[in-house]
Amino acid sequence: MDQHGLTEHTHSSFVPLQIRSERPKSKSITDFPAIDNRQDLWKYVNLDKLAGLDSDVLSEYTNQVSFQQVSGVGFAWIESTDPRVGSVGIPEDRVAAATYTNASRTLLIEINSDQTEPVFLNISGDSKEASALHILVIAKKHTHATLVLQHQGLGVLGEIVELDVQDEATLNLVSVQNWDAGSTHISAHFAKLGRNANLKHTTASFGGDFVRITPVTTFAGAGAEVEMNGVYFANSGQYIENRPFVDHASPNCKSRVTYKGALSGAKAHTVWIGDVLIRVAAEGTDTYELNRNLLLTDGARADSVPNLEIETGEIQGAGHASASGRFDDEQLFYLEARGIPESEARRLVVLGFLVEILQRTGVDSVIEQMTAVLEKKLEER
Amino acid sequence: MPELKISDLFVTVETEQGTKEILKGVNLTVKSGEIHAIMGPNGSGKSTLAYSIAGHPKYTVTGGSITLDGEDVLEMSVDERARAGLFLAMQYPVEIPGVSVSNFLRTAKTAIDGEAPALRTWIKDVKSAMEGLRMDPAFAERNVNEGFSGGEKKRHEILQMELLKPKFAVLDETDSGLDVDALKIVSEGVNRVHAANNMGVILITHYTRILNYIKPDYVHVFVDGKVAEEGGPELAARLEAEGYDRYAKAN
Numbered sequence: 001m002d003q004h005g006l007t008e009h010t011h012s013s014f015v016p017l018q019i020r021s022e023r024p025k026s027k028s029i030t031d032f033p034a035i036d037n038r039q040d041l042w043k044y045v046n047l048d049k050l051a052g053l054d055s056d057v058l059s060e061y062t063n064q065v066s067f068q069q070v071s072g073v074g075f076a077w078i079e080s081t082d083p084r085v086g087s088v089g090i091p092e093d094r095v096a097a098a099t100y101t102n103a104s105r106t107l108l109i110e111i112n113s114d115q116t117e118p119v120f121l122n123i124s125g126d127s128k129e130a131s132a133l134h135i136l137v138i139a140k141k142h143t144h145a146t147l148v149l150q151h152q153g154l155g156v157l158g159e160i161v162e163l164d165v166q167d168e169a170t171l172n173l174v175s176v177q178n179w180d181a182g183s184t185h186i187s188a189h190f191a192k193l194g195r196n197a198n199l200k201h202t203t204a205s206f207g208g209d210f211v212r213i214t215p216v217t218t219f220a221g222a223g224a225e226v227e228m229n230g231v232y233f234a235n236s237g238q239y240i241e242n243r244p245f246v247d248h249a250s251p252n253c254k255s256r257v258t259y260k261g262a263l264s265g266a267k268a269h270t271v272w273i274g275d276v277l278i279r280v281a282a283e284g285t286d287t288y289e290l291n292r293n294l295l296l297t298d299g300a301r302a303d304s305v306p307n308l309e310i311e312t313g314e315i316q317g318a319g320h321a322s323a324s325g326r327f328d329d330e331q332l333f334y335l336e337a338r339g340i341p342e343s344e345a346r347r348l349v350v351l352g353f354l355v356e357i358l359q360r361t362g363v364d365s366v367i368e369q370m371t372a373v374l375e376k377k378l379e380e381r
Numbered sequence: 382m383p384e385l386k387i388s389d390l391f392v393t394v395e396t397e398q399g400t401k402e403i404l405k406g407v408n409l410t411v412k413s414g415e416i417h418a419i420m421g422p423n424g425s426g427k428s429t430l431a432y433s434i435a436g437h438p439k440y441t442v443t444g445g446s447i448t449l450d451g452e453d454v455l456e457m458s459v460d461e462r463a464r465a466g467l468f469l470a471m472q473y474p475v476e477i478p479g480v481s482v483s484n485f486l487r488t489a490k491t492a493i494d495g496e497a498p499a500l501r502t503w504i505k506d507v508k509s510a511m512e513g514l515r516m517d518p519a520f521a522e523r524n525v526n527e528g529f530s531g532g533e534k535k536r537h538e539i540l541q542m543e544l545l546k547p548k549f550a551v552l553d554e555t556d557s558g559l560d561v562d563a564l565k566i567v568s569e570g571v572n573r574v575h576a577a578n579n580m581g582v583i584l585i586t587h588y589t590r591i592l593n594y595i596k597p598d599y600v601h602v603f604v605d606g607k608v609a610e611e612g613g614p615e616l617a618a619r620l621e622a623e624g625y626d627r628y629a630k631a632n
Contacts, residue, residue, distance in 0.1 A: 292478075294478075294479075325478070329438065330475045331475050331476075331477055333435075333437055333438070333459060333475075334471070334474065334475045334477065335477065335485075335489075336458070336459035336460040336463070337435050337436075337459055337460075337462075337463055337468075337469055337471075338463055338485075338489035338492070338493075338541060338545065339460050339463035339464045339489055339492035339493040339545070340460060340488055340489055340492045341460050341492065342460070344488065344492065348480055348484070348485070348488055349477060349478075349479060349480055350479075352477075352478075352479035352480040352481065352484060352524075353478060353479030353480075354479075356479070
């Protein structure tokens with residue numbers, strides 16, 4: 001029988017492509033060599049698109065950042081020499097180090113009490129000057145909050161986002177990349193979860209020529225949970241890369257990584273590298289990572305590589321799945337044979353596939369606005 | 382009275398060995414309310430006829446015509462044919478990841494009717510159709526055909542037929558892969574829709590088993606791309622006893 005659509009495989013064996021844990025870390029750009037495609041971290045990247053974010057000197061991105069003061073949340077620009085800065089994560093690549101070196105001030109967002117409404121941070125650029133932005137979010141013990149980073153306009157942005165999710169805290173972090181054409185955005189996220197902390201982390205990347213996000217979650221205390229979600233849509237000429245990494249360094253923690261993307265048009269290119277490391281101490285770990293890509297036209301390319309390193313056998317479960325499939329003629333025929341016109345059929349399939357990830361954020365304005373963006377992107381080729 | 386008329390139909394398909402002629406002059410007229418069984422050995426062109434009526438792009442019509450109430454079906458796109466009242470219950474329904482059954486059904490119904498169904502009656506209709514086919518309500522939230530068993534896929538096809546209310550339905554080996562209980566449920570569904578809507582049916586099958594549950598008015602035997610023999614239900618009984626061998630010998 002003819003089977004169409006996605007196929008996938010699932011297993012839980014060791015994939016020794018690289019040892020994720022041993023990557024060098026430094027705050028200083030001089031500790032990283034010039035970027036080239038032979039480096040595993042940058043092997044898929046068109047170096048011309050880095051747009052200067054790997055250079056020694058970057059401008060500072062501060063005026064383009066705006067927020068509304070809300071009770072229970074502190075916003076402050078602090079010196080990046082403050083000991084709290086860098087306490088969650090240290091750069092692991094040259095662009096992040098350039099960002100760290102050049103952002104002399106860091107935006108500190110302290111969540112001091114429960115927030116019933118989402119807190120929005122608008123990052124809205126208007127130039128192609130390579131710039132650096134460093135954000136540190138501290139979700140204090142026992143607090144609950146949703147924070148949305150909204151990137152839009154024109155920008156060439158190197159960004160670091162540190163998320164310190166303290167014991168028993170719950171943070172829902174959403175990063176929306178809705179840049180104009182011509183933008184480049186390279187962002188390193190570092191999350192550290194305390195005991196019984198809970199992080200939901202979502203990236204939604206739709207606009208910009210080049211968007212690369214490397215979110216790292218480290219379990220610093222037992223019993224914590226992370227859900228890392230991502231959704232992306234690349235049209236012709238767009239490059240979107242996601243490299244989530246979960247570092248199971250503590251026992252009895254749970255991680256779920258789910259990224260879904262669609263590609264439409266020649267030279268649309270997406271890359272997903274999903275790393276999970278289960279260290280010796282991380283007994284009782286429960287982890288699963290999944291990436292699915294939907295190719296809507298010929299000429300698009302989706303790279304998808306899940307890596308799992310397991311250093312202890314005393315775990316609950318570990319698995320991964322990766323699948324890239326075409327929206328093929330048979331699927332189209334099936335829907336059309338039920339009276340659904342072609343454009344509507346495509347819309348149905350793509351929205352059904354991607355909006356589910358947006359819905360997980362629970363942020364109505366993001367779901368509505370990004371669904372509208374998706375509908376528009378579906379019209380493009 | 383609505384009529385689906387197939388006249389002297391020739392169809393080719395592209396294969397690795399070049400263009401192959403599959404249908405070689407098919408004539409078939411189905412009126413509303415009639416049930417026509419099309420039987421024949423594997424490779425005789427039964428499924429090609431089904432796909433050609435629905436407009437699958439893989440098949441090229443090189444001669445003849447298909448009309449629905451005098452309208453030229455071959456001029457219509459696939460979705461236009463469905464909206465004109467044709468339905469194909471597929472032998473191998475495809476998986477559509479990310480699209481739930483309920484969303485799919487509502488979108489199809491809206492496309493066929495030209496307007497969204499009234500919510501309250503629609504929910505009731507879906508529920509009662511699913512009950513009739515003994516489908517778990519949780520089914521509606523699953524993705525279209527994803528992880529469905531063979532029997533679930535066939536029930537889902539009949540569910541669509543029941544809700545979309547076509548004038549004419551082509552059932553392409555709907556009986557294949559069904560155990561006897563599922564076959565009964567699916568057949569009851571077909572009979573229900575047939576009776577309720579006075580739907581015309583082209584029932585394509587290799588075996589006579591389904592004809593115990595769905596009674597055809599006419600039986601056509603397909604051999605080598607055209608109708609080799611026609612008759613009433615008694616022809617099916619004869620095939621049951623004698624098989625297709627004598628047609629093979631005649632060739």
